[in-house]
């Protein structure tokens with residue numbers, strides 16, 4: 001997978017070259033290119049924003065600069081690309097989104113700042129039949145799209161074959177089966193008077209699996225009843241319902 005990020009703060013994306021993601025890049029599982037939007041400005045001030053039509057607070061990012069930047073970056077590679085625009089007004093980015101994007105050959109992230117990017121940039125891409133997703137990572141407001149791109153790239157890349165040491169980790173993720181993950185424990189057996197639940201030390205794998213499922217159901221019911229309500233009919237078996 002090739003990932004391109006266009007931003008006025010390239011340094012914000014430096015963490016993508018660290019740790020697990022850095023190793024995925026080193027192993028050739030991911031190609032990452034970060035581009036400074038100001039490279040496509042033509043004025044001495046390298047202006048990327050202007051006042052909003054209709055008035056209102058803040059500034060809006062200029063369509064000319066973004067249009068030229070996207071055209072140029074898309075032309076760098078012939079692989080078909082999905083354009084991703086983080087925005088607080090976007091559709092929710094979820095584990096299902098991350099899973100779906102693992103099938104993409106290329107993702108091009110457009111990081112806005114100020115009050116966002118002139119809408120015509122997205123409209124123009126869509127009318128050229130380019131796939132464009134306007135997505136939000138959560139119901140709070142950030143200052144720009146860069147942090148959202150860090151989140152989304154990590155969520156997608158960790159699912160790519162060969163990235164995680166143990167692929168089962170991704171299968172047992174929170175959300176992967178529609179439930180939150182239950183509690184996890186490691187040595188020592190007793191810590192500050194708190195013991196690891198006995199069932200986890202029993203060696204009885206059926207009982208352990210049941211206990212873990214019950215804890216996941218319990219935690220999901222307590223913290224995210226919306227996820228429980230959204231589960232498909234056949235997602236819970238009789239043992240689950242008995243819980």
Ligand SMILES: N#Cc1c(-c2ccc3ccn(Cc4ccccn4)c3c2)n[nH]c1N
Pocket residue numbers: 086087088090111112113114115116117135136137138139140141142143144145146148
């Ligand atoms: N994903 C995501 C986001 C963002 C986000 C993403 C991109 C931009 C580009 C500019 N701003 C600031 C801004 C503030 C107010 C109204 C519009 N825009 C962004 C915020 N905020 N919260 C999320 N879950």
